[in-house]
Amino acid sequence: MGYIEPAPIKDKENPFESMMSRFRIAAQHLGLDDEVYDVLKSPTRQVIVSLPVTMDDGSIKVFEGYRVVHSTILGPSKGGVRYDMDVNIDEVKALAAWMTWKCAVVDIPYGGAKGGIRCNPREMSPGEIERLTRAYTQEMHEVFGPDRDIPAPDMGTGPREMAWLMDEFSRARGMTINSVVTGKPLVLGGSLGRTEATGRGVMITALAAMERLKINPYQAKIAIQGFGNVGSWAARLLEERGASITAISDLSGAYVNEKGINIDDAIAYRDKNNGSLEGFAGVAKITNEELIELDVDVLVPAAKEDVIHSRNAAKVKARLIVEGANGPTSAKADSIVNDAGIMAVPDILANAGGVTVSYFEWVQNRLGYKWTGERVNRRSDRIIKTAFNNVYRVSQEYNVSLRIAAYIVAIDKVAKTYKYRGGF
Numbered sequence: 001m002g003y004i005e006p007a008p009i010k011d012k013e014n015p016f017e018s019m020m021s022r023f024r025i026a027a028q029h030l031g032l033d034d035e036v037y038d039v040l041k042s043p044t045r046q047v048i049v050s051l052p053v054t055m056d057d058g059s060i061k062v063f064e065g066y067r068v069v070h071s072t073i074l075g076p077s078k079g080g081v082r083y084d085m086d087v088n089i090d091e092v093k094a095l096a097a098w099m100t101w102k103c104a105v106v107d108i109p110y111g112g113a114k115g116g117i118r119c120n121p122r123e124m125s126p127g128e129i130e131r132l133t134r135a136y137t138q139e140m141h142e143v144f145g146p147d148r149d150i151p152a153p154d155m156g157t158g159p160r161e162m163a164w165l166m167d168e169f170s171r172a173r174g175m176t177i178n179s180v181v182t183g184k185p186l187v188l189g190g191s192l193g194r195t196e197a198t199g200r201g202v203m204i205t206a207l208a209a210m211e212r213l214k215i216n217p218y219q220a221k222i223a224i225q226g227f228g229n230v231g232s233w234a235a236r237l238l239e240e241r242g243a244s245i246t247a248i249s250d251l252s253g254a255y256v257n258e259k260g261i262n263i264d265d266a267i268a269y270r271d272k273n274n275g276s277l278e279g280f281a282g283v284a285k286i287t288n289e290e291l292i293e294l295d296v297d298v299l300v301p302a303a304k305e306d307v308i309h310s311r312n313a314a315k316v317k318a319r320l321i322v323e324g325a326n327g328p329t330s331a332k333a334d335s336i337v338n339d340a341g342i343m344a345v346p347d348i349l350a351n352a353g354g355v356t357v358s359y360f361e362w363v364q365n366r367l368g369y370k371w372t373g374e375r376v377n378r379r380s381d382r383i384i385k386t387a388f389n390n391v392y393r394v395s396q397e398y399n400v401s402l403r404i405a406a407y408i409v410a411i412d413k414v415a416k417t418y419k420y421r422g423g424f
């Protein structure tokens, strides 16, 4: 059973290794066959393309684009496309595998994939981003497809990019195919509730975990790292449920008010201020690193990977971590967090609300029908709550953290399906 030995993890953790070290532990608990282990650890397909794009000044810049399909055992692969300077193949591989586990945990009929382009969208004009998105779609149009691989927004992308992607894919096929991508604008077949879906799932899992820990939401202080789509929606919805959001942050820094920040004001300020919280009034400014160590009840990392790592994990004071981001806790930090008795709702459960409503969007597109927002929310809340209860039960049964329990639930489902489908 070669897989039981955890691979050495270097100081700057490789996200794929971080994913694999949890996978190994869960595989060991499940007594997974070596054969299935080998299948699940290797992504099905990895595509790297170079994308020459004409910039506004007439020059041509070449960008690198990626799409990794980790698994299609449960169905067509699903996962976002990220525009960020840190995008690299190891990150995309890890994110693709996390999508496989995420879809399995919430029991939706998808495999996992992820894509990305190494670029800084904040420094590009809308025209440049559009040309880049169309070039990427052209290169990937054999990979994508409503029954094959279905992209969605991720960091640095949103409904606007999904509209371009849908349009370019449709041109290549000579007809409108809106179910090839989710997270589209409403008028193009987007779903009500998709924009807030990830933040909503964070809220639902946070409340479920707070109930287990007997934390009263009306007395809870919450710090949210990252104020993009996920962080700001989680903040708004948790505030609506009575919690006090005492810290928020973005790339410009972190902002604290012990009495609670008015989230609607913060969102309005960010939207007027070019997407940044810089200069937001009535708050003290600290750093993103200091936010992680604040004396709060709940910490919601909703930005990037590895923000809770081996050097700061022991300084976390929150009793509960709810992972809005993918991979915010490094594998090395896991045991420190666990030993400190902190409950961590893992990414593949906490942020699965987004892909759940993506699934609903795809279902509606294929039905040619539109659900009400109320129906979307009711059904996604039910899926997320059921998944939380299931993971919680498995964590008690195996005496493991919620993270390892979530991997156990996911890997068990994918492995069983693989056994039925068979290989060569």
Ligand code: GLU
Residues within 6 Å of the ligand: 078, 079, 080, 081, 150, 151, 152, 153, 154, 155, 182, 326, 351, 352, 354, 355, 356, 358
């Ligand atoms: N990018 C999101 C995630 O990491 C959503 C993926 C999707 O909706 O397909 O879960």
